[in-house]
Amino acid sequence: MIIRKPQVLIPESQLDAGIIRKLERYARVCYKSEDKIGEHNDNFLKSIISRGHESVIEHEKVTVMFIVDRGITHEIVRHRIASYSQESTRYCNYSKDKFGNEITVIEPFFLIGKEEAFRYWEEACRTAEKCYLALLKNNCTPQEARSVLPNSLKTEIVVTYNLREWRHFFRLRCATPAHPQMKQVTIPLFLLFKEKLPLLFDDIEYDRDFPKQHYAEVVLTDDLFMCE
Ligand SMILES: Cc1cc2nc3c(=O)[nH]c(=O)nc-3n(C[C@H](O)[C@H](O)[C@H](O)COP(=O)(O)OP(=O)(O)OC[C@H]3O[C@@H](n4cnc5c(N)ncnc54)[C@H](O)[C@@H]3O)c2cc1C
Structure with missing residues (x-):
């Protein structure tokens, strides 16, 4: 059994400042003020968002990959204005060589x-693994054997939201009441969105008391989620 930390992967090109130029172009249609493109565009987009005219920012989307446990993806997929592709426990057979x-x-x-609590957690996961592998040996299919897999099972999920949904997601999932393992991945990701696109994310609050040492690594990748 491998024990690993969570991660978030995001193609570097996704948070390009070109997004802001495009959003401004789309929004200017509403006011027929295309002649003002580029002029004070910071204030223009900010005031649009602050007035709740958020449909404008639905035109652009961002796709990321979360590597987290299945408890966390169960919460992520409750967000419905979204597209998801997730590692399947029906089709993946973890007894195969490619999974080690x-x-x-x-x-x-x-x-x-x-120490003691960690030992109980680890023992529960190891027992689940033992029974999962035994079920497969006893002619069960992966989709049958998965019944005993733990909530802590690592999974990968590709998530696409438009920018309005990202704002909504971050508001809920970076806030104090969110699950700690959710905040572990959402806060560092949110801080990256905020750094790259401050116009769109500066006004969102997050749990500033969540300890930085627990932030998950956010990896900038190419468009295929590959790292250098
Ligand atoms: C701290 C926390 C605790 C939670 N605890 C629980 C729990 O105990 N049990 C549980 O079941 N869930 C729980 N949830 C999940 C929560 O109820 C939502 O399902 C989840 O956060 C998705 O949020 P959403 O519906 O706003 O978002 P999205 O699905 O992302 O929708 C975005 C927005 O679109 C609009 N919208 C989308 N669909 C509809 C619709 N059908 N009708 C009207 N408007 C719509 C709403 O304005 C919504 O806010 C919890 C969430 C959080 C953050």
Whole structure:
């Protein structure tokens, strides 16, 4: 059984400042003020958003890949203005060589340093793995054997939201009441969106008390989610 940390992958080209130019172009149609493109466009888009005229920013989308546990993806997929592609426990057979003949789980960071609790968690995952592999050996298909896989199972999910939905998602999922393992991936991702597209994300609040040392790594990739 492999224990790993969560990660977020995002193609570097996705947060290009060209997005802002395009959004301004689309929004100017509403006011027939195309002659003002590029003039004070910061204030223009900001005031549009602050007035709740958010449909304008639905024209552009961003796609990212989360590598998290299945508990977290269960929450992510509750967001409906979205497209998803997720690693399937029906079709993936973790006893195969390409998976190392074992399952991979996401380390629950809040159990680190709580030795006994961590041991219980690890034991539960190892028992689940043992039973999963035994079910496969007993002629069960992966979609049958998956019944015993743990919530902590690592999964990959490609998520596409338009920018309005990203704003909504970050508002809910970076806020204090969100699950800690959700904030672990959403806050660093949000901070990247905010750095690259401040006009669109500057006004959103997040849980500033969430410890930085637990932020997941956000990896900038090429368009195929490949790293250098
Ligand atoms: C801290 C927290 C705790 C939660 N706890 C629970 C829980 O205990 N149990 C549980 O089941 N869920 C829980 N949820 C999930 C929550 O109820 C939502 O399903 C989830 O956050 C998706 O949010 P949404 O519906 O606003 O977003 P999206 O699906 O992303 O929709 C975006 C927006 O579009 C509009 N919209 C979308 N669909 C409709 C529709 N059918 N009708 C009208 N307007 C629509 C709404 O304005 C919505 O806010 C929790 C969420 C959070 C953040």
